[in-house]
Each structure stands twice: as C-alpha cells, then as structure tokens.
Amino acid sequence: MxxxxxxxxxxxxxxxxxPESLTCILTLLGYQNVPYHLRGYADALGAGIEVQENDLILRTSWVKLSRDQRISGHTQAPSHFSPGAGADYYHLGTYKGLLVLPGQADCLPGLSTYPPYQFIGASLDEVMPVGSDLLSKIVRHSFHIGSCLLPWGQSRPAAxxxxxxxxxxxxxxxxxxxxxxxxxxxxxxxxxxxxxxxxxxxxxxxxxxxxxxxxxxxxxxxxxxxxxxxxxxxxxxxxxxxxxxxxxxxxxxxxxxxxxxxxxxxxxxxxxxxxxxxxxxxxxxx
Ligand SMILES: [Zn+2]
The missing domain is CATH 3.40.720.10 (Alkaline Phosphatase, subunit A)
Structure with a gap:
C-alpha cells in the first residue's frame, strides 16, 4: 500500500x-450534512428488511458480560430471540441484528443509546437505552448470564x-x-x-x-x-x-x-x- x-x-x-462507517463512507463519497439518524435504516435496507416511514429502526449487538455485568466484547447471537410485543428482531449474522419498532419513529429526538464498541468496560446500567421504556424492557428481557442485546444506531427512513x-x-x-x-x-x-x-x-x-x-x-x-x-x-x-x-x-x-x-x-x-x-x-x- x-x-x-x-x-x-x-x-x-x-x-x-x-467515526462510524455510514457517515465516513458517505463523506468519502462527497455527501455533506449526512442525516444523524440513518444507521439502522441503512442496515435494514442493506439486509432487504422492509420498513415503513414511521418505524424506529435500531442496530443491535450481542455483547459479552463479565461477572460484575460489564461489557467485555461482542458475542455470537443466540439461535433464537423474540423481543416480545411491539418490536421485530432480525438476526444479521455473528453478533449483529436489527430491531424494528413499528410506528415509534417519533421517539427519536428523546432517545439515547450507547454503541457497545465505544463502551467496553462499562456496566450494563451505563449503556441502558434512555427515552424508550420498550427498548430498556427488550434489553432486560434479552439478558442471560454472560450476555445481552444492546440496541444503538437509532434511525428512521430518510432519502x-x-x-x-x-x-x-x-x-x-x-x-x-x-x-x-x-x-x-x-x-x-x-x-x-x-x-x-x-x-x-x-x-x-x-x-x-x-x-x-x-x-x-x-x-x-x-x-x-x-x-x-x-x-x-x-x-x-x-x-x-x-x-x-x-x-x-x-x-x-x-x-x-x-x-x-x-x-x-x-x-x-x-x-x-x-x-x-x-x-x-x-x-x-x-
Ligand atoms: Zn467497526
């Protein structure tokens, strides 16, 4: 090289x-003012998952937890996971997945999530989504000894x-x-x-x-x-x-x-x- x-x-x-692939690649391609909330939607489009205009779409990662419930890295997704009522989950291979919350896009402005790769060593409490009871319920529901699902990259469809x-x-x-x-x-x-x-x-x-x-x-x-x-x-x-x-x-x-x-x-x-x-x-x- x-x-x-x-x-x-x-x-x-x-x-x-x-520094995140979606923003950086679009910047390299000459796009300016890349919308802030686009990542999960881009992943859904890429994976061929159909979404509607008012859906809230999040990227998810399965993470490994230490004994004191701190994030120690990524881990393979379980073979089956159901997020419960009000959300659809799609497995995208290895630790990756997507959550679609139909009709929930309006909660975007008040929602905070924490990309797990930026929070290695953080406790589960520190990375719990803020601003959506449904999302924090899904995280708690996904918890098994040693692993759980973390949603991030919240987005809605945009052109x-x-x-x-x-x-x-x-x-x-x-x-x-x-x-x-x-x-x-x-x-x-x-x-x-x-x-x-x-x-x-x-x-x-x-x-x-x-x-x-x-x-x-x-x-x-x-x-x-x-x-x-x-x-x-x-x-x-x-x-x-x-x-x-x-x-x-x-x-x-x-x-x-x-x-x-x-x-x-x-x-x-x-x-x-x-x-x-x-x-x-x-x-x-x-
Ligand atoms: Zn990366």
Whole structure:
C-alpha cells in the first residue's frame, strides 16, 4: 500500500460526528450534512428488511458480560430471540441484528443509546437505552448470564440524493449495501465474500476490475480489518492487511484502472474503538 505513488490525507469524519462507517463512507463519497439518524435504516435496507416511514429502526449487538455485568466484547447471537410485543428482531449474522419498532419513529429526538464498541468496560446500567421504556424492557428481557442485546444506531427512513456517477458496489456488509440502495448504486454479488478476515479477496479484486470496465466508479468495500480490531486481535489485523498487500493491490495495479485505497475510519486493535478524523489515501495507476 505504502509503495503506491500518491498519498493524501483526507478528512472522513465531519465536524462534531463520530467515526462510524455510514457517515465516513458517505463523506468519502462527497455527501455533506449526512442525516444523524440513518444507521439502522441503512442496515435494514442493506439486509432487504422492509420498513415503513414511521418505524424506529435500531442496530443491535450481542455483547459479552463479565461477572460484575460489564461489557467485555461482542458475542455470537443466540439461535433464537423474540423481543416480545411491539418490536421485530432480525438476526444479521455473528453478533449483529436489527430491531424494528413499528410506528415509534417519533421517539427519536428523546432517545439515547450507547454503541457497545465505544463502551467496553462499562456496566450494563451505563449503556441502558434512555427515552424508550420498550427498548430498556427488550434489553432486560434479552439478558442471560454472560450476555445481552444492546440496541444503538437509532434511525428512521430518510432519502439521500443519488450518487453523481453510475456506480457499482462490491461488499458483503449490510450498511454498505444500504448506502448503495440509498444512493442508486448497483450491488455486484460476489460469492465467498463475508465481510470478515477470511473473505475471498481474489474474487473481490476480479469483480471490482470487471465492474470498472463497465462503470465510471466502483466502490470495493473490505471490512475484515475493522472486525479484527473489534476483537482486539492485532495479529489477525496485521495478517489481513498483509494479505490485502499481497492479493488485492497487485491485481489492481496490473489493471488499467486508476484506484484509491482509503479507510473510512480507524479502529484501534488495543481498545476495539473507532477513532481517527483524517485518513491516508493511496492512489495507484495515476
Ligand atoms: Zn467497526
């Protein structure tokens, strides 16, 4: 990556916002004033879950709890979970899910939630949603010894302007599929891509190069480094980044297409937290 000819620092986190994929990727794509409450909706769109205009939609994460009920990381979702009356729950793989509260979008302004990746070490009381009795009831109902469900990323449906070029997207991640659907980009299905460190980078590189023959803009999204950092696994992150250097970059360099590699945000493998305001962008084939 560092041998690519052009390097530039780019601001990906707008003033006053948190480093988070949805805001950062839309900022990289040139969108300004990204709506505050969009994340859960983007995930729902990406996962193909139908929602209505007045629904409240939240991202959820299953978290591990220590003996004194502090968050110690993410954990696999249970095979079945029912949130009870007034809400629908959708499992999105590993620790991830979505909650839809039909007709509850009006409670958005008074609602506070706490993204678990920012609250490692916090007690369950500190991350309990504030402003919706139904949500705190769902969290309590989900509690089992050692784990519980935490909702965050509250949102309601909103519209974004279409992206200014014909564009293709290659991703296995719901939030990026949601961005594609909100902005009118075409999603290219690629088998064996799973949004993790064991994703199929060869298939992704091939699909991106093929799409670039046909589209003026291609967004190739690679998620594994973020997930490894959330697991506090420095070795896994380093070996995945080396794999990107070995497998992906040479294929892109050998193609006739100009490309730029940039992170949406950083994720610290020692804390599991998102950080960074500026990112380095590396451009090849200029
Ligand atoms: Zn992340």
């Amino acid at each position: 560092h041998s690519l000819p052009q390097r530039k620092r780019i601001r990906t986190v707008p003033e006053g916002r948190q 974004l302007s279409p992206f200014d070029k014909r564009a293709a997207v290659i991703t296995a991640t719901d939030v990026v599929k949601g961005i594609a659907r909100m902005t009118g980009m075409d999603i290219m299905p690629v088998s064996g891509t799973i949004g993790e460190t064991d994703t199929n980078l060869v298939a992704k590189a091939k699909a991106a190069i093929q799409a670039a023959d046909d589209y003026p803009f291609v967004l190739l999204h690679i998620n594994g480094a973020d997930e490894a950092s959330h697991r506090l696994s420095l070795a896994e992150k380093q070996s995945f980044l080396r794999k990107i250097d070995r497998v992906l970059i040479p294929r892109l360099t050998d193609s006739p297409h100009k490309f730029t590699i940039v992170s949406d945000h950083s994720t610290d493998p020692f804390t599991g937290l998102h950080d960074g305001v500026f990112q380095e962008a590396f451009t090849g084939n200029i």
